[in-house]
Amino acid sequence: MIERIYILESVDPVIFYGVNNVNMQLIKTLFPKLRIVARGNVMKVIGDEDESELFLKKIREVEKYCEEFNSLSEDVILDIIKGKAPVITKQENLIIHGMNGKPIVARTENQQRLVKAFEENDLVFATGPAGTGKTFIAIALAVKALKNKEIRKIILSRPAVEAGEKLGFLPGEMKDKLDPYLQPLYDALQDMVPGAKLKEYMENNVIQIAPLAFMRGRTLNDAVIILDEAQNTTTHQIKMFLTRLGMNAKMIITGDVTQIDLPPTATSGLVQAMQILKGVKGIGKVEFEKKDIVRHKLVQRIVEAYDKFDSKQPRKSGSRTAPADTTNNINNSQDAP
Structure with a gap:
């Protein structure tokens, strides 16, 4: 068992966690082997080393998406964590x-x-x-x-x-x-x-x-x-x-x-x-x-x-x-x- 800390540096935690923490609750269900505690812009992760590393990798990808689009939905979280590319509509100019x-x-x-x-x-x-x-x-x-x-x-x-x-x-x-x-x-x-x-x-x-x-x-x-x-x-x-x-x-x-x-x-x-x-x-x-x-x-x-x-x-x-x-x-x- 190891403990890792992840800090949200580039996004607003309110947007990242979602209304009533709905996004964070989904993330927790997708990593059932980990204990995840989120307060402010800090997430503490406790669990298996390989699973923790995967979590950190996926959370970086989710944060990057959130930073670029200033929004985050459950569908996007599911796509990123499951290794799919989120559907992005191309916008001219x-x-x-x-x-x-x-x-x-x-x-x-x-x-x-x-x-x-x-x-x-x-x-x-x-x-x-x-x-x-x-x-x-x-x-x-x-x-x-x-x-x-x-x-x-x-x-x-x-x-x-x-x-x-x-x-x-x-x-x-x-x-x-x-x-x-x-x-x-x-x-x-x-x-x-x-x-x-x-x-x-x-x-x-x-x-x-x-x-x-x-x-x-x-x-x-x-x-x-x-x-x-x-x-x-x-x-x-x-x-x-x-x-x-x-x-x-x-x-x-x-x-x-x-x-x-x-x-x-x-x-x-x-x-x-x-x-x-x-x-x-x-x-x-x-x-x-x-x-x-x-x-x-x-x-x-x-x-x-x-x-x-x-x-x-x-x-x-x-x-x-x-x-x-x-x-x-x-x-x-x-x-x-």
Whole structure:
């Protein structure tokens, strides 16, 4: 008789064990010669050495499946432990599996271009209207890279510029002040990473969410770094952010140049950066359009109505929005080396 310990390192025990421990109970019935005690993410196994080794081998396979698909069923457990390959439906343009095994895919042509641009470049600009999935796909690509152990951390950032509010005048501690600005990033992560695992990642700084001002002075290695709402950066802020890029790191910059909340006299850092970095090797660009909007179908109509209204308004001098051809100044993903 020997005793072995197995630690679930890459999955949420709640998903692995199942509702009311139904998965764990099934596993125990499949190894009747072993005494198996599971608490938290630790499983203690007592029994014959050969049987214990077989158990550990099969549990690793089950955990690997659970990590990839963020779900686990009794049928899958039976297939793996009995040596059968689980039935997996192929999903075109799949990035990762989100919560409950939901496939997260690049649904539109420009979402697919963003995936390709990320694979081929170390820095990618993704611009376009709200609701096109720019940030969601960017975060999915980052989570995939983390799961595949291509990087060691994910860093998500936003400029804390909204509707004229100043952080210093808002109530509460700094975290309380910042969380509302960063909530869209939390929402996307919660669709992709199990709650317990996400909490662990954030407590250990594997996933970091911080306002842009907190990036100063850092060199970001072995990471995917995403700057969201970049149209609201100043020229100095975006230059500072872009120069944080370290070894084995990639950046995705997202924004909508028609939704700038900076003071009227300020220049958008995103607009200027895309002009300055025209033709720079290793930089990709994907421009999303109204047809890429994947929210409620009414959102696309709303965007089109506002565009029609804005086109009839007299253009103010010193406008901070990008010229019509600005977003085409950087290499498209298919042109990138």
